[in-house]
Amino acid sequence: MARIRISSTIITLLVMVQTGFLLFMYARYNSFTPHSEEKSSQVHILILSSWRSGSSFVGQLFSQHPSVFYLMEPAWHVWVTMYQNSAKVLHMAVRDLVRSVFLCDMSVFDAYMPWKRNLSDLFQWAVSRALCSAPACDSFQRTDITSEMACKTLCGRYPFSKVEEACKTYSHVVIKEVRFFDLKVLYPLLTDPSLNLKIIHLVRDPRAVVKSREQSVKALARDNGIVLSTNGTKVEDSKYKVMQEICRSHVQIYETATLKPPSFLKDRYLMIRFEDLVRDPLSEISEMYKFADLSLTPTLKSWVYNITHGQGPGKKKEAFKITSRDAVNVSQAWRNVLSFQKIKKIQEVCKGAINMLGYQLVDSEKEQRDLSLDLVLPRRQNQFSWSSFNPKN
Ligand SMILES: *[C@@H]1O[C@H](CO)[C@@H](O)[C@H](O)[C@H]1NC(C)=O
Ligand SMILES: *[C@@H]1O[C@H](CO)[C@@H](O)[C@H](O)[C@H]1NC(C)=O
Ligand SMILES: *[C@@H]1O[C@H](CO)[C@@H](O)[C@H](O)[C@H]1NC(C)=O
Numbered sequence: 001m002a003r004i005r006i007s008s009t010i011i012t013l014l015v016m017v018q019t020g021f022l023l024f025m026y027a028r029y030n031s032f033t034p035h036s037e038e039k040s041s042q043v044h045i046l047i048l049s050s051w052r053s054g055s056s057f058v059g060q061l062f063s064q065h066p067s068v069f070y071l072m073e074p075a076w077h078v079w080v081t082m083y084q085n086s087a088k089v090l091h092m093a094v095r096d097l098v099r100s101v102f103l104c105d106m107s108v109f110d111a112y113m114p115w116k117r118n119l120s121d122l123f124q125w126a127v128s129r130a131l132c133s134a135p136a137c138d139s140f141q142r143t144d145i146t147s148e149m150a151c152k153t154l155c156g157r158y159p160f161s162k163v164e165e166a167c168k169t170y171s172h173v174v175i176k177e178v179r180f181f182d183l184k185v186l187y188p189l190l191t192d193p194s195l196n197l198k199i200i201h202l203v204r205d206p207r208a209v210v211k212s213r214e215q216s217v218k219a220l221a222r223d224n225g226i227v228l229s230t231n232g233t234k235v236e237d238s239k240y241k242v243m244q245e246i247c248r249s250h251v252q253i254y255e256t257a258t259l260k261p262p263s264f265l266k267d268r269y270l271m272i273r274f275e276d277l278v279r280d281p282l283s284e285i286s287e288m289y290k291f292a293d294l295s296l297t298p299t300l301k302s303w304v305y306n307i308t309h310g311q312g313p314g315k316k317k318e319a320f321k322i323t324s325r326d327a328v329n330v331s332q333a334w335r336n337v338l339s340f341q342k343i344k345k346i347q348e349v350c351k352g353a354i355n356m357l358g359y360q361l362v363d364s365e366k367e368q369r370d371l372s373l374d375l376v377l378p379r380r381q382n383q384f385s386w387s388s389f390n391p392k393n
């Protein structure tokens with residue numbers, strides 16, 4: 001009996017020691033192995049838009065935030081280097097570049113830039129407040145609102161290595177891109193455990209986009225060629241083939257994200273209409289910041305107030321002229337400027353997008369010119385909601 005009692009005590013002891021050991025090992029294992037669902041501590045925001053849709057303005061709303069490292073159109077380098085390819089073929093290279101930039105690995109630019117390079121060799125570098133302030137450039141504070149012009153004169157000579165150095169010091173990396181035409185291309189980034197990707201899909205009334213595109217026909221010609229896969233030939237979009245492709249892509253992205261979204265898109269997709277932003281900037285900006293886990297600082301609030309009320313230093317001369325008054329006016333300008341013939345043609349190729357994004361078609365020139373007729377339907381009218389959605393797979 002005594003012998004059995006001793007051995008059961010020993011066994012109990014051994015079991016306890018073993019359990020303790022296993023618990024210890026488990027804790028150790030967990031502390032060294034990240035959970036697969038655990039996302040990076042940095043937040044990565046992709047502003048997904050297309051040409052002439054107000055994305056530079058939205059980019060600035062993020063770029064000027066002191067917690068944000070922002071790059072505008074880094075994939076411009078991919079398209080310029082491989083201009084004989086189609087947008088579809090370049091999707092993967094663009095995605096790879098975007099992924100590397102999110103991870104602050106700027107060696108990805110080796111493929112697209114001269115070996116010896118400056119900060120200023122990066123496309124549109126001076127619109128990034130992060131590249132105009134410490135540690136990238138000593139001329140401005142991180143909390144400053146920087147202007148492209150002042151930055152260009154003061155910060156251009158810094159070495160390219162500053163881009164990576166600066167990026168690593170921020171909690172948020174934000175990239176604006178117009179070169180994605182398919183949401184599924186981004187799935188690998190959304191499921192990548194080293195990324196914490198959120199997508200802001202910025203759209204604008206296609207008729208207003210066409211009006212704006214007509215003002216920069218030459219600047220868009222090369223990109224048009226890539227969208228239409230013309231092997232390097234520049235094209236004007238006189239038949240709205242590029243617009244058709246842009247509209248198709250907005251429908252594809254919006255539908256994919258809202259009708260039957262994969263579970264990894266939950267809380268990671270936000271659609272914003274430029275018209276709503278122009279009509280009620282502070283509310284839309286607050287929504288975007290909340291989505292991005294950013295807070296509105298007093299300086300930013302004052303700056304936003306200034307740029308939406310045509311006040312402050314620089315006034316209308318600054319890079320984006322978005323005084324609330326002007327912007328609402330500008331967003332309706334297509335109704336006076338474009339012919340009804342053109343509008344009919346654009347509505348033909350973009351009907352699906354116009355309907356899906358909550359804009360109203362016009363049936364006559366009278367309707368087009370009658371500005372008392374609001375063609376922007378109330379936002380979030382029949383917005384998709386996760387609470388009413390029951391994912392089956
Ligand atoms: C950097 O920029 C300065 C001024 O534009 C120029 O003199 C210098 O050669 C550039 N360096 C490189 C490596 O491109
Ligand atoms: C594309 O253009 C290049 C040079 O302009 C030419 O060599 C090549 O054959 C063209 N490719 C196709 C598929 O037309
Ligand atoms: C906004 O405008 C006021 C008045 O011009 C100016 O004093 C202030 O510095 C501006 N704020 C920002 C953040 O630019």
Ligand SMILES: *[C@@H]1O[C@H](CO)[C@@H](O)[C@H](O)[C@H]1NC(C)=O
Nearest residue numbers: 325326328329330332333371
């Ligand atoms: C837009 O601006 C023009 C010229 O500045 C003005 O005549 C027109 O009344 C404005 N329209 C609206 C809707 O504010």
